[in-house]
Amino acid sequence: MEKFVKLTSTVVPLPIENVDTDQIIPARFLKATNKDGFGDHLFADWRYNKDGSPKADFVLNNPTYKGSILVAGKNFGSGSSREHAAWAIAGYGFKVVVSSFFADIFKNNALNNGVLPVVVTPEFLNEIFQSVSENPNMTLTVDLENQTITNNATGKSEKFDINVYKKECLIKGLDDIDYLLSKKDLIEAYEASRTF
Amino acid sequence: MNTLFDKIWDAHVVSTIENGPTILYIDRHYVHEVTSPQAFNGLRARGLKVFRPLQTTLTADHNIPTLHQDQPVKDPVSRNQLDTFEKNARDFQLPLFFPMGHEKNGVVHIIGPENGFTQPGMTIVCGDSHTSTHGAFGAIAFGIGTSEVEMVLATQCILQTRPKTMRITFDGKLNKGVTAKDLALYMISKLSTGGATGYFVEYAGEAIRNMNMEERMTVCNLSIEMGARGGMIAPDETTFAYLKNREFAPKGEEWNKKLAYWKTLYSDQDAVFDKEYTFDASEISPMITYGTNPGMGMGIDQTIPTLEQVDEAGRISFEKALNYMGFRPGEKLLGKPIDYVFLGSCTNGRIEDFRTFAQFVKGKKKADNVVAWLVPGSRKVEKQIHDEGLHEILMEAGFELRQPGCSACLAMNDDKVPAGKYAVSTSNRNFEGRQGPGARTILAGPLVAAAAAVTGKITDPREFLS
Ligand code: SF4
Numbered sequence: 001m002e003k004f005v006k007l008t009s010t011v012v013p014l015p016i017e018n019v020d021t022d023q024i025i026p027a028r029f030l031k032a033t034n035k036d037g038f039g040d041h042l043f044a045d046w047r048y049n050k051d052g053s054p055k056a057d058f059v060l061n062n063p064t065y066k067g068s069i070l071v072a073g074k075n076f077g078s079g080s081s082r083e084h085a086a087w088a089i090a091g092y093g094f095k096v097v098v099s100s101f102f103a104d105i106f107k108n109n110a111l112n113n114g115v116l117p118v119v120v121t122p123e124f125l126n127e128i129f130q131s132v133s134e135n136p137n138m139t140l141t142v143d144l145e146n147q148t149i150t151n152n153a154t155g156k157s158e159k160f161d162i163n164v165y166k167k168e169c170l171i172k173g174l175d176d177i178d179y180l181l182s183k184k185d186l187i188e189a190y191e192a193s194r195t196f
Numbered sequence: 197m198n199t200l201f202d203k204i205w206d207a208h209v210v211s212t213i214e215n216g217p218t219i220l221y222i223d224r225h226y227v228h229e230v231t232s233p234q235a236f237n238g239l240r241a242r243g244l245k246v247f248r249p250l251q252t253t254l255t256a257d258h259n260i261p262t263l264h265q266d267q268p269v270k271d272p273v274s275r276n277q278l279d280t281f282e283k284n285a286r287d288f289q290l291p292l293f294f295p296m297g298h299e300k301n302g303v304v305h306i307i308g309p310e311n312g313f314t315q316p317g318m319t320i321v322c323g324d325s326h327t328s329t330h331g332a333f334g335a336i337a338f339g340i341g342t343s344e345v346e347m348v349l350a351t352q353c354i355l356q357t358r359p360k361t362m363r364i365t366f367d368g369k370l371n372k373g374v375t376a377k378d379l380a381l382y383m384i385s386k387l388s389t390g391g392a393t394g395y396f397v398e399y400a401g402e403a404i405r406n407m408n409m410e411e412r413m414t415v416c417n418l419s420i421e422m423g424a425r426g427g428m429i430a431p432d433e434t435t436f437a438y439l440k441n442r443e444f445a446p447k448g449e450e451w452n453k454k455l456a457y458w459k460t461l462y463s464d465q466d467a468v469f470d471k472e473y474t475f476d477a478s479e480i481s482p483m484i485t486y487g488t489n490p491g492m493g494m495g496i497d498q499t500i501p502t503l504e505q506v507d508e509a510g511r512i513s514f515e516k517a518l519n520y521m522g523f524r525p526g527e528k529l530l531g532k533p534i535d536y537v538f539l540g541s542c543t544n545g546r547i548e549d550f551r552t553f554a555q556f557v558k559g560k561k562k563a564d565n566v567v568a569w570l571v572p573g574s575r576k577v578e579k580q581i582h583d584e585g586l587h588e589i590l591m592e593a594g595f596e597l598r599q600p601g602c603s604a605c606l607a608m609n610d611d612k613v614p615a616g617k618y619a620v621s622t623s624n625r626n627f628e629g630r631q632g633p634g635a636r637t638i639l640a641g642p643l644v645a646a647a648a649a650v651t652g653k654i655t656d657p658r659e660f661l662s
Contacts, residue, residue: 031273033233033280083342087234112343165216176343177238180351183210183219187353190210190221196317196457 001114003173007095008141008152010067012059013132017073021085021106024077030084038084039091060092064136068095071128071140075099076117077106086113096142098149100125111166112176118142118149118160127151144170199467200430201361201396203460204336208319210353217355223318224330225348226304227254229281230608231323235346236284246288248352253313254285255294257303261609262571262598265297274609288349302574302600305329305542309413310576312442316431316458321348326542326624328419331428332412333435334461336396338426359425360470362395363463366403368478373658375552376411377544377622377641379403380418381483383475385493393423395471398463403477404429409438410548417543418624421490430462482657485626485639486529487517492626496644496656502526520628521636522616529638529654536619537568537649538631539642541605544622545573547580549642554586556646556657562594563652569611570595571603593650607632620648 029041047058054061070089076099077085086109089097094115100122102110107117120128131138131153138153144167150157162170169179180187198206210219232254239246246252259274269275278296285293292313294300300307305326308314314330320337321327323345330337344354370379384391397419404412412429419427436455439445446454463469481495494500502525506514518525539545539553550572562568570590572578578600581587587597604611605623607630613619615634622645626637638654647657 031277033277034237035234083234109341109343112341163216165213176355177242177347177350180219180347180353180355181244183353184351186210186219187221187351196207196454 001169001173001175001178004095004114004116004144004170006141006143006145007068008139009069009095010065010137010139011069011071011098011128011132012065012067012094013129014059014070014072015129018075018078019072020078021082024085025082025088030082035087035091037091038088039093042088042092065132068093069098069140069142070094070096071098071125071132073099073125074101074122076102077110078103083109083112086110086115089113090115098125098128098140111170114170114175116142116144116162116170120149120158120160124149124151124156124158127154127156197464197466197468199361199363199463199469200334200398200428200461201336202467204317204319204334205358207317208336213355217357219353220319220356222321222348222352222354223251224308224313224320225252225352226308226320226322226324226327227252227345228258228304228322228324229256229277230258231342232284232345233277233280234342235323235349236288238346239288239349242350244350246290246349249288249290250292251352252290252349253292253294253308254281254290255301255304255307256281256296257301257600258602258606259608260296260601262569262601262603262611265599269296271609299575302572302576303542303545303602305413305417306545306573306577309333309409309438310442310574312439312445315439315445315454316435317461321354325420326417328424328426329413329417329542331416331419331426332409333439334428334431334458336426336428339420359396360394362392362397362424362471362473363469364397364399365401365472365474366399366477367401367474368403368476369406370403370477370480373643373661374480374482375641375643376407376414377418378483379477379480380415381485381490381493381639381641382480384418384422384491385483386475387422387473387491389421389489389491390423391491392419395424397424397427398469399427399429400463401474401477405432407434408548409434410546413546414543418490421624431458482641482644484529484620484644484654485637486521486523487514488520488626488628489517490624490626490639492517493639496654497528497530499526499528500524530656532618532654533565533652534620534638534648534654535565535567535617536613536621537566537645538571538604538619538621538623539645540569540571540573540603541623542573542602543605543624544642545571545577545600547577547584549622550577550581550586551584552642553646554589556643556660557593557595557650558589560593560650562649565652566649568595568649569598569604571598571611572600574600595649604631606630607635613637620645620654
């Protein structure tokens with residue numbers, strides 16, 4: 001997994017609430033046998049017409065907005081536990097998703113795939129949407145070490161929470177598998193010590 | 197003063213991360229074709245091997261047809277997933293691989309126990325939520341996501357936060373005509389689909405002790421439908437007798453050693469659970485569901501709740517469910533015509549279920565208006581159906597047997613119930629579209645399914661029992 005320490009980027013605003021995993025990645029894409037290419041299907045039904053042409057009014061198809069931070073409305077990632085949703089977000093190139101509330105399973109799946117979910121207050125979220133609408137080139141800075149997010153248009157900052165273990169994983173670029181692999185000696189010692 | 201859960205969990209902790217999860221060692225990993233391909237790709241990308249190949253059992257089940265298994269699979273997307281599965285088993289040198297047609301092939305939660313892979317005191321995972329089934333042997337068994345499948349393949353461990361514990365006790369005996377499935381549907385209707393979220397459940401009491409292993413598996417299987425992480429039952433003589441001489445169960449001296457350990461696996465008298473429920477088993481009737489989640493169940497002779505009986509917050513989804521099902525509030529369902537019967541799945545696809553079904557339909561005839569899919573949970577179950585002469589009984593009554601697989605439980609293959617049709621199903625989920633787009637699922641046990649299959653309508657099986 002790539003390391004994540006600090007990131008400053010323009011943002012892609014998605015001011016919709018309750019974006020569920022069926023919207024993030026529709027069910028018909030689940031018969032795949034690899035994780036690649038899910039980024040192409042991210043928000044497929046919002047993003048493309050039936051004939052595959054892009055829908056001009058969807059934010060991912062608007063060249064004004066780009067960047068590796070997705071800012072979304074409350075309760076992002078609800079619904080089914082499909083890990084494919086996190087693969088789609090990461091595959092598209094997002095490193096951070098900002099919202100005022102995340103569904104539990106999505107949060108874990110995102111972290112397992114190197115995407116940092118940042119929970120902000122509803123006021124802070126609204127201010128971001130406000131700043132973007134005034135200037136699409138505004139940037140956010142996410143500092144994982146200090147657990148702060150800054151709206152560089154207004155200069156305002158907020159602290160965010162993250163599990164100590166998960167923070168360390170992201171900073172070191174380790175995912176759970178790397179972490180477990182680094183404990184192989186412990187695991188083998190455990191196996192050797194078993195008496196039952 | 198430990199619970200059964202505590203004893204097994206504590207014995208599998210490799211270490212605990214401060215302010216973080218536990219590294220939990222996994223004894224047995226079951227793998228199927230749908231949730232594993234990305235995990236194997238992950239191993240390839242990191243240049244890793246499977247850490248403990250002999251603790252990994254693979255079977256193809258979700259995506260396979262239940263007819264003509266000797267021929268190539270027609271659907272190219274399904275075939276690709278199955279071919280990929282086989283390639284992964286080969287590339288990663290996993291000998292316990294049971295593809296379609298193999299004598300040990302079948303639904304993952306059925307082949308595990310029947311071959312003796314599942315044993316008391318184990319930790320067991322699989323990329324499938326009904327892994328809770330294996331808890332019937334006194335094991336900690338639960339479903340995981342694809343990243344976690346990769347972790348277990350790579351390290352035989354998983355990172356987990358310890359769940360809370362719950363005990364559900366069933367005092368008394370089940371009445372005649374009432375099955376383990378009825379007990380489980382009754383429990384879920386009382387606790388609701390979210391009632392055990394965050395908990396690991398232990399089932400106890402006379403009614404549970406009296407059950408054979410097949411019945412215990414049915415109960416543990418459905419734990420997930422009330423939100424529980426898993427369900428488990430302390431092992432006893434019934435468990436040991438089931439396991440003895442199974443192919444992958446311990447033998448000789450090893451058996452004696454294990455048996456001594458297994459006998460220590462029970463909740464101590466003074467063990468404290470985070471939550472406890474007690475039910476009277478003799479109050480349970482044959483059950484059916486009327487809605488679109490497994491918690492919407494009732495005694496087969498009862499009426500669907502009226503709008504007034506549903507609390508206000510739940511009314512919109514209650515009405516939406518009834519609309520989908522084509523039922524009305526306050527309605528009785530006895531006597532309603534049905535179209536399909538599905539006997540099978542990891543909930544009710546074991547030999548006991550086929551014995552129950554066959555015994556009931558013996559000397560009767562399948563109703564003309566019913567399409568019946570009888571799908572054994574495994575090749576071994578299929579063979580046993582033949583060996584015990586159940587096949588003739590079923591044929592005489594006008595039924596045909598299909599080949600093993602998940603089949604209409606999730607309708608990923610061709611076994612889809614057409615839109616608007618009613619299916620009395622022994623599987624585990626009655627969600628909208630689960631058995632095919634627009635399909636209307638009525639969950640029930642094997643006896644209710646048998647009664648529906650011969651009468652063509654929702655029928656109380658007790659009417660036929662003298
Ligand atoms: S039978 Fe149904 S619930 Fe069981 S493993 Fe197959 S799809 Fe899952």
